[in-house]
Amino acid sequence: MKEITFDHIYNPGHEIGENELYKHIHFPEMLTRYDSNFLKFKKHPTLAEFKEAALFLREFHQSKGQKHVKFLFPDDHKPSKELMDYFKDEGYEAGYNELYFIEPGQFPILEDTTDIEVREVTEAELNAYLAFQYEQDMEYGPDFADQKVDMHKRNFQNPRLVQLLAFYKGTPAGSVDVIIEDHTAEIDGLMVHETFQKKGIGARLQQFVMKQFPDKTVILVADGEDTPRLMYRKQNYRCLGFRYEVQKVYE
Incomplete structure (x- = not known):
């Protein structure tokens, strides 16, 4: 079996931007589909980097009439305790998915x-x-x-x-x-x-x-x-x- 990762999972969203920290996925055909409108981190962000990325996505989504922000983290690593505490304090829903075959x-x-x-x-x-x-x-x-x-x-x-x-x-x-x-x-x-x-x-x-x-x-x-x-x-x-x-x- 060839190596399978979360990158093999289908998502109809379009990649519209990328920098050293994350990829920006957007799906104008369905703005209410959270799973197709998000930032995908390429490496684990610091708290300061996450706050900056969250501000960017919030402003971008507001300009499109969207009422959510969503972020995906690198495979097989839990965000730092500092980040998890921040998510809890700021009212983010945090969880994880598992990939099966x-x-x-x-x-x-x-x-x-x-x-x-x-x-x-x-x-x-x-x-x-x-x-x-x-x-x-x-x-x-x-x-x-x-x-x-x-x-x-x-x-x-x-x-x-x-x-x-x-x-x-x-x-x-x-x-x-x-x-x-x-x-x-x-x-x-x-x-x-x-x-x-x-x-x-x-x-x-x-x-x-x-x-x-x-x-x-x-x-x-x-x-x-x-x-x-x-x-x-x-x-x-x-x-x-x-x-x-x-x-x-x-x-």
């Missing part, structure tokens, strides 16, 4: 069921997929959900990206996007409707990916402080590393 043949064998059907989204399933996504995205407000519709439609036209929709007894119940690269298939946005939790739908979506792309390494990112990562470990995924990030939302 699995070879498709290592995924557990699942029992057959007729209740769950997974389909690749075509024109026939697109409206059902968009409606399912919209319902989930409304948790973050109508503006976000509306912008995500446009993003999903763009993704539908992207040959590198496969959208999957799972049905439970004929009702849309879960979805995932798969980003296809030369050596990897990345699972992104895996979700199951709360009504259909604990029925094995998430596992069926993953199983579909394993069968469709048996010659690729399957990768995904999980919240390092959330329970899904425990499920991935039970399914034979292995952790490759972690990355800290912080964000702040201004009202």
